[in-house]
Every structure is written in C-alpha cells, then in structure tokens.
Amino acid sequence: MPQTHYRTCNLCEAMCGLVIEHDGKAVISIKGDMDDEFSQGHICPKALALKDIYEDPNRLKKPVKKTESGWMEIPWDQAIKDVTDALVSTRKKYGSDAVGVYSGNPNVHNSGAILSAPEFIKELRTKNKFSATSVDQLPHQYMAYLMYGHQLQIPIPDIDRTDFLIILGANPIISNGSLLSAPNIKKRLKNIQERGGKIVNIDPRYTETSAKSDQHLFIRPGSDVFMLLSMLHVLFDENLVKLGRFEPHQKGFEELHQVADNYSPDKTATITGIEPEVLKALTKEFANTQKAVLYGRMGVCTQEFGGMCMWLVNVLNILTGHFDEPGGYMFTTPAIDLKPQISKGHIGKWKSRVRGLPEVGGELPSSVMAEEMMTPGEGQIKAMVISAGNPVLSTPNGAQLEKAFESLDFMVSIDIYINETSKLANIILPPATGLETELYDVIFHTLAVRNTSKYSTALFEKSDGAKYDWEVFRGLKMAYLKSMNKMTLTKRLQLSIAHLFSPEKMLNILLKKGPYDLSIKKLKQKPHGIDLGALKSQMPASLYSKDKKINLFPNEIKIDLERVKNKFETYKPERDFLLIGRRQLRTCNSWLHNSQRLLKNNSCHLYLHPEDAQQLGLSDNGNIRVSSRVGQIVVPFETTEEIMPGVVSLPHGWGHKGAIKLDVASTSPGTNINELTDDHFVDQLTGNAAINGVPVNLEAC
Ligand SMILES: Nc1nc2c(c(=O)[nH]1)N[C@H]1C(S)=C(S)[C@@H](COP(=O)(O)OP(=O)(O)OC[C@H]3O[C@@H](n4cnc5c(=O)[nH]c(N)nc54)[C@H](O)[C@@H]3O)O[C@H]1N2
Ligand SMILES: Nc1nc2c(c(=O)[nH]1)N[C@H]1C(S)=C(S)[C@@H](COP(=O)(O)OP(=O)(O)OC[C@H]3O[C@@H](n4cnc5c(=O)[nH]c(N)nc54)[C@H](O)[C@@H]3O)O[C@H]1N2
Ligand code: SF4
Ligand SMILES: [Mo]
Secondary structure (H helix, E strand, O other): OOEEEEEEOOOOOOOOEEEEEEOOOOEEEEEEOOOOOOOOOOOOHHHHHHHHHHHOOOOOOOOEEEEOOEEEEOOHHHHHHHHHHHHHHHHHHHOHHHEEEEEOHHHHHOHHHHHHHHHHHHHHOOOOEEEHHHHOOHHHHHHHHHHHOOOOOOOEEOOOOOOEEEEEOOOHHHHOOOOOEOOOHHHHHHHHHHOOOEEEEEOOEOOHHHHOOOEEEOOOOOOHHHHHHHHHHHHHHOOOOOOHHHHHHEEOHHHHOOOOOOOOHHHHHHHHOOOHHHHHHHHHHHHHOOOEEEEEOHHHHOOOOHHHHHHHHHHHHHHOOOEOOOOOEEOOOOOOOOHHHOOOOOEEEEEOOOOOOEEEOOEOOHHHHHHHHHOOOOOOOOEEEEEOOOHHHHOOOHHHHHHHHHOOOEEEEEOOOOOOOHHHOOEEEOOOOHHHOOEOOOOHHHHEOEEEEOOEOOOOOOOOOOOOHHHHHHHHHHHHHHHOOOOOHHHHHHHHHHOOOOHHHHHHHHHHHOOOOOOHHHHHOOOOOEEEEEOOOOOOOOOOOOOOOEEOOOHHHHHHHHHHHHHHHOOOOOOOEEEEEEOOOOOOOOOOOOOHHHHOOOOOOEEEOHHHHHHOOOOOEEEEEEEOOOOEEEEEEEEOOOEOOOEEEEEOOOOOOOOOOOHHHHHOOOOOHHHOOOOOOEOOOOOOEOOOOEEEEEEEO
C-alpha cells in the first residue's frame, strides 16, 4: 500500500518541500509538495537523487578499515575505539594541534551533525580546524562580525519585495540561491519583472541568470572591488548618500567620504571592463529606486578581494537606504536562532603555524591545510578527522593536498562514500543519511527570504546497527574522553545528562526559546511547514556589537585598502587567462556523481571564447592543456560567446580519479579544477581561497 511522506530536501539551500510516495521500504516517487508553505511545489532534478543515494549499493553502511588486502568491514565499537586510540596517541605524542579537522558542506544540511559535531571537535583542543567555509562564504561571516557584531548576523536580499536587484557573482537560476534560501527562485525573479522591477546581473560569463535578467554586464574576474568602489564614488559625487535613520546607529561614516576619491568609473573602466556611463547610470538607478538591493555571492567572495567586496556590498546597501528596509538588505527573524548559543566570532586569536594567516571564528583557512601537514616542526598536523567533506576535490591545490593526506600517521573520514578524500583514510565511519534522518534546517531558515519553520521526520529506519552522524560524534567524544582519562565524575554526569538530549529534544528547546512559541510537537502537526511572514525591519535591536552601532569602516578594511590601492596602481592587462568556476544544474559539489540520472547532460568542459580559441589555433572543440602555478590538466573545451574573452570557466567537483565505489562517476570522471587553483592565491584579508580569477596558461594539445 503506497504511503505518503512529507519532508524538506537537504541537498541545497532552497529547502524545497517534497512529497514522497513509498511502500515502507522503497521510494516509489518524489515530487514537489504543492502544499509546502515555502516552496509551493517547486523541485529541481536533484531531489530525485535522494532515492538514488538511499538505494545506492555503493553507499557505505558499515565502518571500513584499510588493510593490506583492501577495505575490511569492522564493527562500530571497534571502529570508534581504533579512531580514538589513534587520535589520543597522536595528541599524547605530538600535542593537541597535531590533530586537524576539516568539516564539509553537508554538515550544514544535517541538523544532527551541526548540533553535535562541535561538541566532539571542542574536545580535541586543536587550533588546526578547517572547513568548507574558507572556500565559500567566509567574507560574509567576516563582515557580519566586524560590522554587526556577530559572524552569523548576515543580511540577505529581500527579493520577494524588491524592485531592483543587482546580482553580482551568483548564478541562482542554477545554484537555487545561496545565503538566500528562496525555493523556485526563477519564479521569484520573474515576479520582480512582472511587478515592473528590474534585474541586473554582473558576471564574467553570460549565465543562465544573465539570460533571465534585464541587463547583463561583463566584468573582468577579480576586479569587482574597483567597480564597487566606483559605485561608492558616484554615490558621494552625486549626493546620493542617504544614511537616514542609521545616523545614530553607526560609526565610521565621516571617514568614508574620501575612500573612493581615486576610483571614479572613468578610472576603473580599464580594469573592470565596465563602461563608465553604464556604471554611473546603474548606481543612480540603484540609489534612486526605493526598494533596491545589491546581492553578492560566490563569485565575489571567493576571489582576491573577497572581504573588501563583501564590505562594499554591505556599505552600498546601507548608504543608499536599502538596509533593514523591505525590498532591501535585511536580517531574518528565525524560529531557531543559533546566534545567542554560539560565539559572536573573533579574528586573529591565533595564526597558522607556517604562513601566519589569522584564524577567523576559530578556523584557519583551508588553503593552509596541506602545508600544516607537510612542514615538519612543533604543531605539525599528523592526523586528520574529515567530516562530510571532500577537500581533495573542493579546496585549492588538490593534488598537493592528496600527497599531504598520504603523509599522515592517521586519518578518519566520516562519510557515506569512498571518495577522493576518504579513500586516503585509515578508517571510514559511514552515518545514516538523507531519507533515513530527521531534518530541521537550523542554518538555512535563518537565511530565508521568508521567516519559515519546518521539521521533517525520518522516512525510513536506518539500517541495522547503523548510526546517525550525531551518534557517531557522541560516540567519538565519549570514547575520546575515556581514552584521554578525562572522564571525571562531573564530566560523566554532564555527559549522561547531555545524552538524554537527542537532536529532536535539542531542537525542541531551541524552538521554545524562539519568538514564535513553537515546538517539535506543533511542527509535527504541520508537515508542510509554517510560514511566519515576511522579513521585518529590526534595527538597531539586531546589532550584536557592544556599542550597538554598525561599524561602517572597520580597521581591518582601512589596512586592506592599501592592498587594493597597490593592485590598482600597478595593474597591467593580464597576459594570462583568468579561470573561474561554474555550477551545473545536476551537480551538488563533488558528491552526487553516482546518480546516473544526474550524470545525464552533465560534463566537465572548459568554456573558452571563440576569438581566444582562434588565436590559440584551436577549432571549436577538442582537448586543451591548462596550467597554473601549481598544476596542469588536460580537459575537453567548448567555444562559446557566453564567456568574456580572456576568461575560461570550468565546473568544480569533478576529477573522480581512482575513487573506489563511485561506479558511475568513474566512467565519467571529469577533471579536478582544484588541481589548478592555487593554495597561495587567497584573499589576504580573510584568508578565503581565491578560486575565481586564477591566472592560467592555455596550450593546444
Ligand atoms: N574551484 C572551486 N572549488 C570549490 C567551489 C567552487 O565554486 N569552485 N565551491 C566551494 C563550495 S561553495 C563548497 S560548499 C565546497 C564543498 O566542499 P566539501 O564540503 O569539501 O565537499 P562536498 O563535495 O560537498 O563533499 C561532501 C562529502 O560529504 C559526504 N556526505 C553527504 N551527505 C553526508 C551525510 O549526511 N553525512 C556525512 N558524514 N557525509 C555526507 C559526501 O559523500 C561527500 O563526500 O566546495 C568548494 N570548492
Ligand atoms: N546545482 C548546484 N547548485 C548548488 C551547488 C552545486 O554544486 N550545484 N552548490 C551549492 C553551494 S555549496 C553553494 S555555496 C551555492 C553557490 O551559489 P552561487 O553563489 O550562485 O554560486 P555559483 O553558481 O558558483 O555562481 C558564481 C558566479 O560568479 C561568477 N564569477 C566568477 N568569478 C567572478 C568574479 O570575479 N566576479 C563576478 N562578479 N562574478 C564572478 C561565475 O561566473 C558564476 O556565475 O550553490 C549551491 N547550489
Ligand atoms: S532546488 Fe535544492 S532543495 Fe530544491 S529540490 Fe533542488 S536540490 Fe532540493
Ligand atoms: Mo558552498
């Protein structure tokens, strides 16, 4: 007898509601839930992969240990003991920093993991913590901390009410939105146009989002900071600055006047490729439209001046009166708010041992991970814990990182697949996942264009003896403390109390603390979720800074402006090509390539402008050799006028070489873009990886 189950898709930030027909054991169909309060039936092709992941015979169900004769299944108890023994012995021998941790993206899409992983990681007492944050949204968090006082107080564009949206370095038609949870973003963007509004997209490639915009401007990769400074210049030059009600709630405004003096649109045009008159008109229209917002994402934060760009995005929204206003750049009011529970953030409390890059919010940049493993000396990383991540494919200089992992004394991956990273581990701990887990999107509800709340129960029982991520972390923590002889009576008591709290109970407590009088029980009665209304203006109450002021001009920015000035004054047109990334509709970073239906129409090709191909003596397609400071790859290319001359684009997440148990992917392995991205090419301010705008050389082959 078919049954119906409602849940939220955990594969991207859009939080689409799904209706799943099943027979108690197998999925019959997955469709968009028309009654979902937030997504109203929207779904993308990836949702069907939830069935494929659930059924995938290659997904690990039991821990495996690497032996001379290959991977061997071992019982959970032994696996947890072997892992903690190895971690404890590393710590005793070399000190606590000798154990490093990398946390990957799916942790954020898993309420059990996000609520319990920090508890285990904290016990390791290591400074060598890394995550996908520093190949992603670190500049957003950095600026949220400096300007508003909390690393998670990140404003989002209120696209449901805006009349003028500038999209800078994002491709939401394909990515479905990021730091902007907005299911069916295509429809939401169309609604802007239907109410007479306008969308402008600025990107080095004419993307799927450009095609849905009213205006598209090509910009040279990595030059956004100059365009944004020019916009600031125009605001002051044309008397368009409206600080309005924020006058008493800010500091630093007076000093902003001169910042952009030298960056008039006429002066920055050569470097950005944007016509001065076009930029002046755009800035005026942005400032003069009552409900307008400037949104910047991956393309502008994972580049050489990512921090600066995100500072300017915030400043431009604030100075034009588009901050904390409907249709502008707004904070959300989530039902579960983790901000009061976690650290507001900090910067530079310690620095990476080898290169001296500062920690941000307790993490070091992933770009320094390999050198911290490979450079001998006190504090060298000798063992790694990788949780839901694939940094060999997802962080810069992947080939070097692979060697670094191979050089370790011990490595454990908490992962559902043997991928390019976990294959290097001694032990893999595979948790139950996807349809077998409950879900509350604690992070993405705080970044959603409407205040919403939804709890999904697990659809299927996890397989016999399997563990959820949270059980794995708790098991590790318990065994680790025991093995360290840190199991004092108080600790034992604290732990046994903590163990009474399953994620469901923790979520319930958090919901009850929230502003809407919600509980898990109430949410269970609303399987399509609850809409809690449009975003609300909430300044200055939403500031976490001690002085309750927005810091418009932080010291860190003053210092970094020198680096911008230097780049500007010494700029010479590039002789190299500039490499940028590209997301594809049927991918999810590196890990859905085992789903046959998602591999369809997907391929890992380099996009190249026809004029560039001609100059290189290439035809319309074939293979090309691409090299950078750190590596070289041979990859099929395609010519297209979509891409700016001088720029090439390649998707990430490919390059499944030699990974075992990724059957389908191994027949279409693709090439790893991160063998070209450079671990030394980072945004010096935040430490974020500059994976866009990477200089590369092209050769026919
Ligand atoms: N060049 C370039 N590089 C990039 C990017 C880019 O645009 N260009 N994008 C960057 C961005 S934004 C991100 S977020 C990162 C992502 O980088 P990572 O987070 O390092 O990698 P993912 O590819 O998301 O791999 C996630 C792993 O988690 C596992 N997994 C899935 N579900 C679960 C689960 O429930 N539990 C556990 N324990 N494991 C699970 C999968 O099997 C997979 O191995 O890549 C970054 N790298
Ligand atoms: N289908 C699919 N959806 C996904 C993912 C996926 O792998 N596949 N990953 C998810 C994750 S983890 C994330 S973080 C989000 C990211 O979601 P988005 O932020 O929308 O990221 P991208 O699609 O990579 O879009 C970045 C855009 O920036 C442009 N760009 C590159 N360099 C520059 C530059 O220097 N300046 C400017 N102005 N633009 C530049 C690129 O051409 C690209 O169009 O997507 C999520 N959604
Ligand atoms: S858009 Fe994202 S959340 Fe919605 S169905 Fe696709 S992958 Fe799932
Ligand atoms: Mo991401």
